[in-house]
Amino acid sequence: MEHYDLIVIGSGPAGRRAAIQAAKFGRDVLVVERGRRVGGVSVHTGTIPSKTLRETVLNLTGWRERGFYGSSYRVKQDLTAADLRARLHITLNHEVDVLEHQFSRNKVDTVRGEARFVESHMIEVEGDAGEILKYSADKFVIAVGTNPFRPGYVPFDGKFVLDSDEILDLGEIPRSIAVIGAGVIGVEYASIFSALDVHVTLIEPRETMLDFLDKELVADFTHQLRDRGIAMRFGAKVEAIEKHGSADCEIKLEGGRSVRSNVILFAAGRMGATPSLNLDSCGLSVDHRGRLKVDPETFQTEVSHIFAAGDVIGFPSLASTSMEQGRIASCHALGEAAHDPPEYFPYGIYAVPEISTVGMTEEEIKERGIPYECGVARFRETSRGHIMGLDTGMLKMIFSLKTRRLLGCHIVGEGATELVHIGQAVLNLRGTLEYFVENTFNYPTLAEAYKIAALDAWNRMPPLED
Numbered sequence: 001m002e003h004y005d006l007i008v009i010g011s012g013p014a015g016r017r018a019a020i021q022a023a024k025f026g027r028d029v030l031v032v033e034r035g036r037r038v039g040g041v042s043v044h045t046g047t048i049p050s051k052t053l054r055e056t057v058l059n060l061t062g063w064r065e066r067g068f069y070g071s072s073y074r075v076k077q078d079l080t081a082a083d084l085r086a087r088l089h090i091t092l093n094h095e096v097d098v099l100e101h102q103f104s105r106n107k108v109d110t111v112r113g114e115a116r117f118v119e120s121h122m123i124e125v126e127g128d129a130g131e132i133l134k135y136s137a138d139k140f141v142i143a144v145g146t147n148p149f150r151p152g153y154v155p156f157d158g159k160f161v162l163d164s165d166e167i168l169d170l171g172e173i174p175r176s177i178a179v180i181g182a183g184v185i186g187v188e189y190a191s192i193f194s195a196l197d198v199h200v201t202l203i204e205p206r207e208t209m210l211d212f213l214d215k216e217l218v219a220d221f222t223h224q225l226r227d228r229g230i231a232m233r234f235g236a237k238v239e240a241i242e243k244h245g246s247a248d249c250e251i252k253l254e255g256g257r258s259v260r261s262n263v264i265l266f267a268a269g270r271m272g273a274t275p276s277l278n279l280d281s282c283g284l285s286v287d288h289r290g291r292l293k294v295d296p297e298t299f300q301t302e303v304s305h306i307f308a309a310g311d312v313i314g315f316p317s318l319a320s321t322s323m324e325q326g327r328i329a330s331c332h333a334l335g336e337a338a339h340d341p342p343e344y345f346p347y348g349i350y351a352v353p354e355i356s357t358v359g360m361t362e363e364e365i366k367e368r369g370i371p372y373e374c375g376v377a378r379f380r381e382t383s384r385g386h387i388m389g390l391d392t393g394m395l396k397m398i399f400s401l402k403t404r405r406l407l408g409c410h411i412v413g414e415g416a417t418e419l420v421h422i423g424q425a426v427l428n429l430r431g432t433l434e435y436f437v438e439n440t441f442n443y444p445t446l447a448e449a450y451k452i453a454a455l456d457a458w459n460r461m462p463p464l465e466d
């Protein structure tokens with residue numbers, strides 16, 4: 001039986017970073033991955049595929065150019081599901097190739113198979129043919145991620161009623177789709193399908209969506225979705241789902257309404273991929289969503305030599321944060337110095353349009369009783385926006401009246417997930433309104449919206465005291 005300094009279970013963003021960090025400390029590290037190839041949900045069914053699909057849809061439909069050439073403008077007529085998949089495979093292969101190279105360059109051992117604990121310092125790895133290998137280690141990082149939540153009342157069939165993993169294998173582009181769950185994943189896919197001119201209905205049992213975002217931003221986003229013809233059925237639970245035949249699905253909602261569509265995407269939540277780990281044998285337990293509890297600073301579980309990172313520990317469940325968590329978990333597991341994660345991290349939602357946000361929302365600031373002022377810029381106020389033909393898009397910043405520090409930055413529109421990093425830097429470096437007012441921005445850029453929003457706030461702020 002081989003012994004390692006660290007065994008990492010799962011090769012997604014959290015596991016990958018944990019393993020590479022350990023290897024950089026000169027430790028012997030093994031990554032166990034049950035999937036066919038390394039990369040995790042992020043590379044194979046989540047982040048990268050959905051973002052590649054989005055990019056392909058925006059390119060082939062000519063979405064970004066429609067402001068100039070009209071809504072009937074297309075780069076490619078009669079788009080097929082095969083057109084959408086072609087770019088996906090190329091991108092995924094590149095991603096996996098880079099990861100495999102990273103592992104081999106850093107001398108990280110990998111083994112393919114499903115890991116389960118035998119006791120707290122030992123795991124078994126079961127390969128496809130049922131062969132079993134045993135490994136032991138001083139320390140472990142559990143980075144097994146999540147699987148889509150598949151409740152019993154949903155008649156998943158892999159063809160017309162799909163979860164967010166299966167949607168990528170759609171045989172043809174449907175005429176209509178009903179998306180159940182207006183969380184990040186549901187909203188992203190709903191807006192991507194709508195950009196393909198598929199008739200979309202978004203269903204959510206709560207009255208609101210994306211509650212962790214600034215409400216003004218959600219209102220702007222919701223208006224854009226409605227304006228594009230996305231139907232929203234909010235505030236009603238799904239009572240039943242029926243299939244009447246091929247490509248004819250019916251969702252019965254509480255209150256008597258029903259929604260018919262060719263395809264249903266069920267995107268209401270994910271479950272920690274912990275059932276197969278046999279956690280009882282190492283003294284760990286999980287919550288009702290299969291997630292592990294950790295110390296938020298060290299990522300140590302209740303068993304001192306076992307750490308956990310990524311989606312398996314719950315919010316924020318992002319590839320970006322999972323990577324950092326994996327790295328920090330590895331440092332703590334191996335007794336090496338680790339810096340604390342910064343106070344604010346950005347959140348990116350790759351819907352059409354994009355949303356990105358960092359820092360406090362206006363609602364949080366109000367709740368904390370901090371005196372504040374907001375500044376808003378519309379992308380159509382920038383020259384870059386004119387060149388790009390943008391008539392939507394907004395950037396909102398919130399400043400403290402007392403310290404003039406930036407407290408939150410919220411963007412909806414083209415390039416939001418890139419633009420937000422300017423706000424993030426100023427926020428984490430404790431910058432003030434003056435940074436935006438006094439600095440020069442490239443022209444013409446969408447980043448100029450920062451200056452416009454800052455000046456908008458400045459107009460209403462009391463003068464700077466000497």
Ligand SMILES: Cc1cc2nc3c(=O)[nH]c(=O)nc-3n(C[C@H](O)[C@H](O)[C@H](O)COP(=O)(O)OP(=O)(O)OC[C@H]3O[C@@H](n4cnc5c(N)ncnc54)[C@H](O)[C@@H]3O)c2cc1C
Binds near residue numbers: 016041113
């Ligand atoms: C549709 C979708 C879109 C997303 N978009 C974004 C986005 O735009 N930006 C963003 O930051 N995040 C996004 N995310 C979230 C992101 O994908 C996750 O936060 C990230 O993948 C979590 O990384 P992880 O390392 O925790 O786990 P995962 O990426 O889930 O990897 C876990 C790995 O562990 C393996 N595993 C599980 N159990 C075992 C076992 N017993 N033995 C061996 N191996 C095992 C799995 O096979 C898997 O490969 C998206 C997610 C989805 C589903």
